[in-house]
Amino acid sequence: MEKTCHQHRSCLRKRADAETGPIAPQPPLIELPPLELPRTQIIERTRHRYEDIHRLVDAGWTISAIARRLHLDRRTVRRFRDTDLDQLLATAQIRRPAGVLEPFKPYINQRFTDALGEVSGSRLFLEVRERGYRGSRQVVRKHLAALRAGNAEPVRADIPSPHKITGWIMRPREALTDLQEEQLLQVRLACVDITRACDLARNFADLFRNQRGQLLIDWIRQAEQESPAPMRGFAGFLGQDLDAVTAGMTLTYSSGVVEGQINRLRRSSGRCTAADRSNSSEPGCSYDRDHHEISTRAIFKNRVCHECERNRM
Numbered sequence: 001m002e003k004t005c006h007q008h009r010s011c012l013r014k015r016a017d018a019e020t021g022p023i024a025p026q027p028p029l030i031e032l033p034p035l036e037l038p039r040t041q042i043i044e045r046t047r048h049r050y051e052d053i054h055r056l057v058d059a060g061w062t063i064s065a066i067a068r069r070l071h072l073d074r075r076t077v078r079r080f081r082d083t084d085l086d087q088l089l090a091t092a093q094i095r096r097p098a099g100v101l102e103p104f105k106p107y108i109n110q111r112f113t114d115a116l117g118e119v120s121g122s123r124l125f126l127e128v129r130e131r132g133y134r135g136s137r138q139v140v141r142k143h144l145a146a147l148r149a150g151n152a153e154p155v156r157a158d159i160p161s162p163h164k165i166t167g168w169i170m171r172p173r174e175a176l177t178d179l180q181e182e183q184l185l186q187v188r189l190a191c192v193d194i195t196r197a198c199d200l201a202r203n204f205a206d207l208f209r210n211q212r213g214q215l216l217i218d219w220i221r222q223a224e225q226e227s228p229a230p231m232r233g234f235a236g237f238l239g240q241d242l243d244a245v246t247a248g249m250t251l252t253y254s255s256g257v258v259e260g261q262i263n264r265l266r267r268s269s270g271r272c273t274a275a276d277r278s279n280s281s282e283p284g285c286s287y288d289r290d291h292h293e294i295s296t297r298a299i300f301k302n303r304v305c306h307e308c309e310r311n312r313m
Contacts, residue, residue: 001169003230004197005162006091011191012159046088053080100135101143104128108140112147119144160187169198170205193228200227213249217242 005012049070056066063081067074080088101108108124121141125133128140160168160183168176168184176184188195200223207215216238223235238245 001197001201001231002162002166004194004228005165007228007230008191008193009159009162010090011194012187015186015190016159043089047085050080050085050088053077057081101128101133101139104131104133105143107131108143109147112144117148121145165194169201196226197228197231200231208249211250211252213246213251216246216249 049072052070053066056069061069063074063077066072066077070077107128111119111124111127121144122137124144125137125140133140165184165187168180168187173181184198188198200219204219207213207219220235220239220242223231227235
């Protein structure tokens, strides 16, 4: 679901810009030329990695060989091989953290336009600080200088992240607030592919929560025919181990409790023994670093020694 939202983020951006552009309370009045992406470290690294990978691909190298040569994961190599450079750069641009001045740029732009550029950075700094700005004076002056030079980045409408959208979709509907429901509705209206993936994801969550594994094969067939590529890939992986997945979504048996206890004990380093074992009839837990043996009695009786508990907290 998150991959689908990443791939169709441009749909959300297009709708957000269309909605906020004509009716924005403080529309930008300065005509600026189209900008190139800033030459940040992540942008430059993306460019160089794309060039290196495609140079080796053109030379006939396999994905595994390229991954070993460049010390990358095979999935990363495959993504750079199969994705356009513009899309990779756009994704890298999205990953840039929003600056502390970002919420105040519309106000600064409007003040700059109203004053025909005759406004001081110190005055603007005091004005935005009264409105909640907590950054430095130098950041305001830098943005003001970019406005005067005519190369400031345009202020764009905010859109929810793919991670946040996925959280809204996978959460039960009754757990969402009215604002989250409205935001998710806007996301669905912005992109048909996200809407299809959203419906399939919610249907899958319903099958999982209600243990309706017998309907999984129908869900897989629907996903393979009517969903975006990431969802089709997920459905294909489920089909490779259909019997096990169906059993996991149907039967009530689970080893989750035992696995949870094992993971908790493994987080404890070194050898631990109960401090008051001599004063207690209950067995303490032990972890032997040399032989990696965990006391099964402690696991299944849900016991953790005092020293482990202190380390965990």
